[in-house]
Amino acid sequence: xxxxxxxxxxxxxxxxxxxxxxxxxxxxxxxxxxxxxxxxxxxxxxxxxxxxxxxxxxxxxxxxxxxxxxxxxxxxxxxxxxxxxxxxxxxxxxxxxxxxxxxxxxxxxxxxxxxxxxxxxxxxxxxxxxxxxxxxxxxxxxxxxxxxxxxxxxxxxxxxxxxxxxxxxxxxxxxxxxxxxxxxxxxxxxxxxxxxxxxxxxxxxxxxxxxxxxxxxx
Amino acid sequence: xxxxxxxxxxxxxxxxxxxxxxxxxxxxxxxxxxxxxxxxxxxxxxxxxxxxxxxxxxxxxxxxxxxxxxxxxxxxxxxxxxxxxxxxxxxxxxxxxxxxxxxxxxxxxxxxxxxxxxxxxxxxxxxxxxxxxxxxxxxxxxxxxxxxxxxxxxxxxxxxxxxxxxxxxxxxxxxxxxxxxxxxxxxxxxxxxxxxxxxxxxxxxxxxxxxxxxxxxxxxxxxxxxxxxxxxx
Numbered sequence: 001x002x003x004x005x006x007x008x009x010x011x012x013x014x015x016x017x018x019x020x021x022x023x024x025x026x027x028x029x030x031x032x033x034x035x036x037x038x039x040x041x042x043x044x045x046x047x048x049x050x051x052x053x054x055x056x057x058x059x060x061x062x063x064x065x066x067x068x069x070x071x072x073x074x075x076x077x078x079x080x081x082x083x084x085x086x087x088x089x090x091x092x093x094x095x096x097x098x099x100x101x102x103x104x105x106x107x108x109x110x111x112x113x114x115x116x117x118x119x120x121x122x123x124x125x126x127x128x129x130x131x132x133x134x135x136x137x138x139x140x141x142x143x144x145x146x147x148x149x150x151x152x153x154x155x156x157x158x159x160x161x162x163x164x165x166x167x168x169x170x171x172x173x174x175x176x177x178x179x180x181x182x183x184x185x186x187x188x189x190x191x192x193x194x195x196x197x198x199x200x201x202x203x204x205x206x207x208x209x210x211x212x213x214x215x216x217x218x
Numbered sequence: 219x220x221x222x223x224x225x226x227x228x229x230x231x232x233x234x235x236x237x238x239x240x241x242x243x244x245x246x247x248x249x250x251x252x253x254x255x256x257x258x259x260x261x262x263x264x265x266x267x268x269x270x271x272x273x274x275x276x277x278x279x280x281x282x283x284x285x286x287x288x289x290x291x292x293x294x295x296x297x298x299x300x301x302x303x304x305x306x307x308x309x310x311x312x313x314x315x316x317x318x319x320x321x322x323x324x325x326x327x328x329x330x331x332x333x334x335x336x337x338x339x340x341x342x343x344x345x346x347x348x349x350x351x352x353x354x355x356x357x358x359x360x361x362x363x364x365x366x367x368x369x370x371x372x373x374x375x376x377x378x379x380x381x382x383x384x385x386x387x388x389x390x391x392x393x394x395x396x397x398x399x400x401x402x403x404x405x406x407x408x409x410x411x412x413x414x415x416x417x418x419x420x421x422x423x424x425x426x427x428x429x430x431x432x433x434x435x436x437x438x439x440x441x442x443x444x445x446x447x448x449x450x451x
Contacts, residue, residue: 053352054351055348055351055352078351078356079348079351079352080351080352080353080354080355080356080357080360081354082352084352085352086349086352088349092345092346092348092349094346094349094350094364094368095368096364096367096368096370105350105353105355106353106354106355149353150352150353153353153354
């Protein structure tokens with residue numbers, strides 16, 4: 001059997017209109033790590049993450065993680081078949097489920113995985129929230145739960161859209177530190193979108209400027 | 219005077235009551251089975267003929283029940299679905315039968331369920347579903363575990379109104395069902411009979427019971443909706 005050509009990293013190219021915005025983006029990330037993406041608000045960063053997640057289908061697009069092609073001219077893998085974690089800006093919690101059930105939505109809690117669950121709950125300071133419902137949570141609490149829920153699915157690619165924007169500085173520093181450690185240890189490729197340059201410098205191994213990934217002939 | 223009324227017959231009232239409740243239960247279940255998927259489709263469809271379908275489904279709300287009943291009578295009779303009825307029941311018609319009543323009631327109840335369910339799906343939006351997709355949940359499971367429970371208050375409200383409405387339906391029932399004791403004589407029809415024959419005791423029992431039932435329905439609906447929708451999104 002011939003060995004396949006081993007590829008690594010993330011390769012992305014999307015072109016097309018979305019919400020009256022013309023997107024034409026191309027970039028390759030060779031190594032696993034945390035890639036910060038910075039750019040002005042409204043430039044299409046959220047659309048980029050949604051397209052990588054498979055939630056938006058640009059007819060002209062290419063997306064590959066390591067050897068797995070998620071989208072090209074003939075293939076379009078639906079979002080539920082992509083090994084991703086997606087953390088939207090507002091958390092996107094399910095309002096009909098408790099915090100614990102939100103966390104467990106993407107995973108089945110078998111005894112083997114209990115330590116993993118406990119670790120993440122502890123690291124994100126979620127233990128006192130577990131039995132609560134989602135109605136009275138603060139923005140920061142919602143974001144922490146959304147991060148935990150995404151990590152618990154053990155994604156290969158983590159997409160984070162301003163995930164800590166609602167946290168105060170102390171909590172933000174604390175969680176950034178844990179997140180960086182967690183993602184680097186498990187070699188989870190991460191795209192981290194933020195407008196906060198300081199936050200990006202704290203967590204990202206390298207930073208892509210929105211202008212630098214524009215696929216304009218120069 | 220009321221006790222001496224020779225026409226007063228609790229048994230026939232109970233027969234009619236049982237029939238009314240059975241019809242309302244069957245109708246509500248069938249209308250839910252048809253209406254919830256239909257509402258989902260209407261909430262997510264962007265075709266121009268979506269509005270056409272929506273209007274057709276809503277029609278029974280606006281039409282006089284007798285008009286709906288008239289056309290259903292024709293449709294269910296020997297020249298329409300009645301031909302099918304011969305195969306299934308051996309009788310030449312669906313009209314003047316419980317099956318016919320059920321068909322009519324489902325059509326009349328559908329708009330209540332579709333409207334409130336569609337509104338609930340539209341309020342929830344696509345976002346929770348998309349989040350579920352990113353958590354490795356395929357569409358059908360996402361629908362059952364996210365979209366459906368989030369729309370539950372709207373679905374329940376629609377079902378309760380559909381149930382109560384079916385109990386109270388008169389014109390449509392009389393048109394397609396007639397007035398056969400034990401088969402199509404529902405409470406609302408019986409009340410009419412009672413008044414015609416001067417059986418005021420039975421009429422009072424039925425009418426009073428219906429007022430109490432309607433009031434309880436609305437009260438329970440209000441109380442449960444308050445609880446179910448107490449969640450800010």
